[in-house]
Amino acid sequence: MAKKMHDTPNLDQLESGPWPSFVTGLKHLAQDKDYVVDLLGQLEESYKTKKGYWKGGTVGVFGYGGGVIPRFTELKNADGSPKFPDAAEFHTLRIMPPPGMHYDTDTLRKFCDIWEEHGSGLIAFHGQSGDIMFQGATTENVQKSFDEFNEMGFDLGGAGPAVRTSMSCVGAARCEQSCYNEAQAHRAVLNTFLDDIHRPSLPYKFKFKFSGCPNDCMNSVQRADMAVIGTWRDNIRTDEGLAKTWFAKHGMDELVNDVVARCPTKAFQVKELSKIKAGEHTSTVAVNDTHGIEISNQDCVRCMHCINVMTGALAPGKDKGATVLVGGKSHLKIGGLMGTVVLPFIKLETEEEVEKLVDFAQRTIDFFAENALEHERTGEMIERIGLTNFLDALEVDVDASMINSPRMNPYVRTDGWDDEVAKINAKKQAA
């Protein structure tokens, strides 16, 4: 039995209603833990005064410089002693999840046992960067709990100016839209940068995210410094049986209004069967005895909409790989940035091909480490130096897939034009 609970009239109101309540969970923990009794006390104070009361500090585990988020209470009595002494230290351990966030129950139960013994008993699956967040341990218990998680085969994630914990979608494990082995790429890249994860020494954070298709379920385009998004080069595959099943259920109105009309490049047409033309770059499939679909794959931008609507009837092609975008980030400091295409297509089927992605990631991080200003994200650095300088440094050829449109102003010095054309022609001939 723990000590008496503090009054929590505000938090109590978050126990009603149908959605699972974290307050009820905390109160359950508080039955046995003075630690959580005082955590609830401090949280109630925040609800009362509308202010936060945690400050950072330096807490870590032996051998690493990051991965623990230290929190010390700032709610003090007049004599400087903490108002809620049992929760005066409330540090979080960030632990990297397996790709796709799959678990067996044995592993989850072991996490619970360790965290019940050494921590608050509060675990978040998962934080916004993908970490399992073991929330609430004293400074003394951080090392003890980490040692046990580490013996289970789990490792600390990133914090501060470091390579951060990554996420990959369910992908090839369960999704027919997967265009590469997300888990393999995720591990190959991240495990190359363990030193940069565990010992923060970059200008600022660097995030990788791995989405298996352009639906980008990992939201990589707007939050990853390097987004690896699955795609394909050849024709959309079709399955006549599933196409007819879909059409029988949904009909012509839905095919026209929900699919044809929503194709962003008008690459998707419905035609009478007799008018459908097959071709090297055309996907065709009948939806009934009179009508069929004709897709001009050279006009298709791989947006995924028709495949999402008619899953199975339509599917990504077989020549799969990924598009790599660099520089996505959120607001601070210069405003939100989407990633920019730097590698329009790479294959990721063999280990050698994955190794090429790792090499590109390594060179990007090296360039970032040497050239970014303090607290400058990769996207901000590229904005400052210009994309072509970044591409030059990374030895990536320019490609018209990297832009929305060519420049709209004449403010550029073009006296190197003939040399550039000569270089491009020489490369073409050598290829």
Add this chain to the structure above:
Amino acid sequence: MNQAVQAAPAAKRKPKETGVPENTKYLHPTLLKNYGNWRYHDRPRPGVLHHVAHSGDEVWSVRAGTQRQMDVYTIRKLCDIADNFAEGRVRFTIRSNIEYIVSDEKKVAPLIAELEKNGFPVGGTGNSVTMIAHTQGWLHCDIPGTDASGVVKALMDDLYEEFRREEMPNRVHLSTSCCEINCGGQADLAIIVQHTKPPVINHDLVANVCERPTVVARCPVAAIRPAMVNGKPSLEIDEAKCMCCGACYPPCPPMQINDPEFSKLAIWVGGKNSNARGKPTFMKMVAAGLPNNPPRWPEVGAVVKNILTVYKEDARPWERIADWIDRIGWPRFFEKTGLPFTKYLIDDWRGSRYNLNASAHIRF
């Protein structure tokens, strides 16, 4: 850098620098067997995904909502359900929903019944309102303007039935963020703290706590400069320039930006990460000045529900909020939702001219 590292005696255990673990041992056996060979999926009912492999194997994934910040008892309960009603393998989605994977359709209905009996709503698939991506807030963050888990609990209570149904025009992703750093990320609809007054500086502390050049460099509008105040080195703010973003607060806590009254909440709509149909989009601010009103933030909930209700009635199938507004236009968005369009919603940050209407395209 790290005091704990420096103070550690030599005998301390060295970490095993193992990195990201392999996931193969955690995968459901049917997922492992059919890895990379899935053919199609459908959704037999809200909250259930049915995947069919080229081998003919099938799995059903039952998705349930959680509170994300879970106590060990809740996690053990979820594990008991996995062991007794499913096949011992689970995964979590990016939005903190748990998925139970089973290879036998007969297990689906009892599993759903057990989850709901224990208070875990089954849903969050397809065109539902799924769980809110959120942050730490007062529970654990060092710079929060508001709470996260509590806001989410209050909103999901309101949106509970929309989580359990698939009745929206397309999927609806929500996020909340407790400061303008926006850790919650882009979403169809996002709730973000929006401060309305410059930070209040504790000049007694700045010299000891803050690296002043760093703080000066953080300001997006160059409104901060070094100054001597009461004989102490400190910082001052050009309040006419300051737009109250709070970027100076993390590197310099004596520049207190959070205020019980003046830290307001803003609503943003139309963010989309997917490439489906249009390119990914950033969300746009459509409402601000909402009070930070714990424990249930009713004013925020009312605006959120209003926008979602109008979207649900007005959007066509497969239109995300961004697609819907693309079709109806911003004037009608404000008209239909009844939200006031104020001058503060006209962008004046860098690149803002691209957000102005440079055409005669006007809907009447």
